[in-house]
Amino acid sequence: MGGALPKRRAAVLLPYPFYGAFDYAVPPGIDVTPGDVVSVPLGRRTEWGVVWDAAGDGQVADARLKPISAVLAVPRMADNLRRFVDWVAAYTMSPPGEVMAMAMRAAPHGEGPIAHGWRIVPDAPVDVRVTKERARVLAVLADGAMLSGPDLARAAEVGSAVIRGMARAGLLEPVALAQRPLFGMPDLVRAGPVLGAEQEIAARALCDAVKSRTFSVSLLDGVTGSGKTEVYLEAVAEALRSGRQALVLLPEIALSAQWLERFQQRFGTMPAQWHSDLSPGLRKRTWRAVADGSAPVVVGARSALFLPFPDLGLIIVDEEHETAFKQEDGVIYHARDMAVVRARFESAPIALVSATPSLETVANVEAGRYHELTLTARHGAASMPDIATVDLREAPPERGKFLSPQLIAAVNETIAAGDQAMLFLNRRGYAPLTLCRSCGHRMQCPQCTAWLVEHRHARRLQCHHCGHQIPTPETCPECGAAHALTAIGPGVERITEEAREVFPEARIQVMSSDTIEHPSQTTDAVRAITERDVDLVIGTQIIAKGWHFPHLTLVGVVDADLGLGGGDLRAAEHTVQLLHQVAGRAGRAEKPGRVLLQTFSPEHPVMQALVSGNLAGFRAAEAAARRPGNWPPYGRLVALIVSGEDAHAVDKAARDIGLAAPRMDGVVVLGPAPAPLALLRGRHRRRLLLKARKDVAVQKLVHAWLAGVQLPSRVRVDVDIDPVSFM
Ligand code: ADP
Ligand code: ZN
Numbered sequence: 001m002g003g004a005l006p007k008r009r010a011a012v013l014l015p016y017p018f019y020g021a022f023d024y025a026v027p028p029g030i031d032v033t034p035g036d037v038v039s040v041p042l043g044r045r046t047e048w049g050v051v052w053d054a055a056g057d058g059q060v061a062d063a064r065l066k067p068i069s070a071v072l073a074v075p076r077m078a079d080n081l082r083r084f085v086d087w088v089a090a091y092t093m094s095p096p097g098e099v100m101a102m103a104m105r106a107a108p109h110g111e112g113p114i115a116h117g118w119r120i121v122p123d124a125p126v127d128v129r130v131t132k133e134r135a136r137v138l139a140v141l142a143d144g145a146m147l148s149g150p151d152l153a154r155a156a157e158v159g160s161a162v163i164r165g166m167a168r169a170g171l172l173e174p175v176a177l178a179q180r181p182l183f184g185m186p187d188l189v190r191a192g193p194v195l196g197a198e199q200e201i202a203a204r205a206l207c208d209a210v211k212s213r214t215f216s217v218s219l220l221d222g223v224t225g226s227g228k229t230e231v232y233l234e235a236v237a238e239a240l241r242s243g244r245q246a247l248v249l250l251p252e253i254a255l256s257a258q259w260l261e262r263f264q265q266r267f268g269t270m271p272a273q274w275h276s277d278l279s280p281g282l283r284k285r286t287w288r289a290v291a292d293g294s295a296p297v298v299v300g301a302r303s304a305l306f307l308p309f310p311d312l313g314l315i316i317v318d319e320e321h322e323t324a325f326k327q328e329d330g331v332i333y334h335a336r337d338m339a340v341v342r343a344r345f346e347s348a349p350i351a352l353v354s355a356t357p358s359l360e361t362v363a364n365v366e367a368g369r370y371h372e373l374t375l376t377a378r379h380g381a382a383s384m385p386d387i388a389t390v391d392l393r394e395a396p397p398e399r400g401k402f403l404s405p406q407l408i409a410a411v412n413e414t415i416a417a418g419d420q421a422m423l424f425l426n427r428r429g430y431a432p433l434t435l436c437r438s439c440g441h442r443m444q445c446p447q448c449t450a451w452l453v454e455h456r457h458a459r460r461l462q463c464h465h466c467g468h469q470i471p472t473p474e475t476c477p478e479c480g481a482a483h484a485l486t487a488i489g490p491g492v493e494r495i496t497e498e499a500r501e502v503f504p505e506a507r508i509q510v511m512s513s514d515t516i517e518h519p520s521q522t523t524d525a526v527r528a529i530t531e532r533d534v535d536l537v538i539g540t541q542i543i544a545k546g547w548h549f550p551h552l553t554l555v556g557v558v559d560a561d562l563g564l565g566g567g568d569l570r571a572a573e574h575t576v577q578l579l580h581q582v583a584g585r586a587g588r589a590e591k592p593g594r595v596l597l598q599t600f601s602p603e604h605p606v607m608q609a610l611v612s613g614n615l616a617g618f619r620a621a622e623a624a625a626r627r628p629g630n631w632p633p634y635g636r637l638v639a640l641i642v643s644g645e646d647a648h649a650v651d652k653a654a655r656d657i658g659l660a661a662p663r664m665d666g667v668v669v670l671g672p673a674p675a676p677l678a679l680l681r682g683r684h685r686r687r688l689l690l691k692a693r694k695d696v697a698v699q700k701l702v703h704a705w706l707a708g709v710q711l712p713s714r715v716r717v718d719v720d721i722d723p724v725s726f727m
Pocket of ligand 2: 445446447448450463464465466467468681
């Protein structure tokens with residue numbers, strides 16, 4: 001080694017589940033700054049990564065250090081975002097590289113696409129033959145116009161060969177096209193609606209928070225239809241006025257057609273959208289537009305949280321109580337909670353918006369950490385719907401049917417009055433269970449602990465967990481009996497069949513993820529409903545979401561008890577939230593709405609809360625039930641999911657983990673026990689649940705716990721901090 005100078009080194013984080021960053025040498029002639037995106041050798045390949053720290057830990061000897069190959073032309077990852085990534089990784093106990101990848105995978109590595117186009121060569125040779133097709137091309141490009149190849153071919157109605165031929169003949173030459181900005185600047189001069197008094201107070205508070213450029217959390221809590229969206233759009237406008245960006249997180253972006261329309265009406269332009277259905281090209285261009293600030297507003301699903309905003313001025317989490325904000329695979333995180341953390345790193349305010357806020361958020365309000373802004377009344381002349389139960393024990397539907405006489409009468413009245421009705425059942429398909437009347441055999445998924453759901457229209461039995469499907473058999477696979485397989489219980493398809501019999505004249509629109517697969521289909525369905533081409537809407541939870549259907553006056557909930565089974569800690573809370581949301585679709589304009597909940601237990605606190613509208617009282621009762629046992633939000637939970645293909649190995653690993661469980665004050669470990677989905681996609685699953693007092697640093701505890709257990713390589717342990725699903 002002689003007197004060689006020590007090599008300059010940098011720690012580079014790679015987009016893989018490695019434990020941390022790797023050291024690389026910084027060769028002469030290259031300078032790197034933390035956040036730079038670089039290409040580096042990894043084994044025999046070249047990989048990209050992000051310079052995480054200027055200096056590595058020096059554990060790798062100089063001689064073994066490989067050099068960074070190049071600094072890529074990708075916007076540098078800001079310090080705020082890198083600190084956020086580290087924080088999320090530590091909190092969720094995930095490899096930092098995997099979290100970093102969520103932020104950077106869509107980055108356009110290397111040069112961004114430069115669009116090429118064509119124009120007429122100014123002093124083109126005159127002796128070239130000009131066919132009719134060529135003449136059309138010249139006409140389109142007259143007056144110095146420049147068009148991309150595909151656009152030119154379309155406008156001149158010629159094939160691309162014609163254009164290439166003209167280039168060879170010296171008639172056309174290629175030019176670089178200037179990229180038009182992808183996203184327009186929202187019109188901030190255009191006035192929003194005149195806000196009501198309560199709205200005004202809430203909007204002013206949010207705008208002040210934006211102006212202060214400091215971190216704060218507000219809960220915007222208002223009944224459905226109270227105008228929360230209008231309020232937070234004012235705050236979005238304020239962020240843009242101060243030259244900063246705004247991020248709006250929605251639970252399911254595929255269902256946001258009406259939201260986008262409202263944004264367009266308010267601001268005269270579309271926001272950037274971010275979700276899993278973007279094409280790779282649009283994804284890269286959107287990522288870059290966010291990074292260079294030319295996307296002023298982003299509306300997106302949870303992954304939008306990791307976008308490279310250079311100057312984020314506001315985050316909105318709409319429907320903050322929705323479980324869809326919890327990502328359940330890969331890096332398991334709750335986008336609402338992580339959004340609060342991102343806001344803190346960006347010194348920006350965040351507003352959590354809901355008509356039925358989660359107990360977690362309400363506990364934070366009560367502890368004084370979040371401010372509460374409340375809208376108590378619906379906007380304008382609209383009033384809250386009248387909610388009543390239908391006791392299925394007293395007035396049951398006809399045998400083998402699911403709509404009670406009372407609900408049928410109400411639908412008939414509504415349609416006769418020229419209004420619209422909605423039937424809600426949160427279950428896809430025709431029937432959740434198929435059973436053999438002859439031998440009692442139940443059709444089950446071979447890979448999951450789940451019944452196969454009949455989809456009669458598609459003539460298939462489907463597993464809703466793994467996608468396994470078979471054609472609906474004619475005979476029982478167990479006993480061979482013919483015509484003995486019977487559908488048990490209703491799905492939305494079966495309710496539709498019944499509705500077509502009972503309301504033969506009604507124009508019916510079905511909305512479930514089986515009938516609505518693309519955002520454009522949502523738009524069509526929504527338009528048909530708002531333009532009154534529909535009398536009866538039937539659907540799954542898709543129809544519960546923020547829709548504004550002015551002519552809808554009746555909502556019938558086919559099975560209000562559906563979400564209450566099972567051992568989920570939040571079953572009651574989630575049922576209230578979902579049903580309140582569905583109920584909120586009724587009576588959003590001048591005509592009052594009403595809601596009928598079909599239930600076998602009208603006395604249940606959930607039904608009582610919905611009927612009385614006393615949601616605060618319900619929350620208080622829930623809180624009182626959870627507080628003594630340190631259940632969330634008054635304590636912490638960590639779920640461990642042990643899984644593998646070999647049931648014995650999984651059982652043994654789960655037992656070993658159970659035996660090594662920490663024993664200390666304020667900590668309880670439950671399990672191991674078979675997961676409700678004890679078999680999922682062919683993997684056996686066991687669960688353990690750690691429950692701890694709020695002041696326990698659970699990540700450290702779990703880390704030490706698992707470090708002490710020897711696990712076979714074919715058994716995996718997933719750690720779910722703050723679990724929402726207990727399946
Ligand atoms: P929420 O988000 O609380 O459910 P919305 O913001 O969707 O309520 O408002 C419900 C309806 O009332 C929407 O059609 C909205 O455009 C309208 N609205 C709300 N506030 C106003 C206002 N101040 N002026 C006019 N229309 C309003
Ligand atoms: Zn399955």
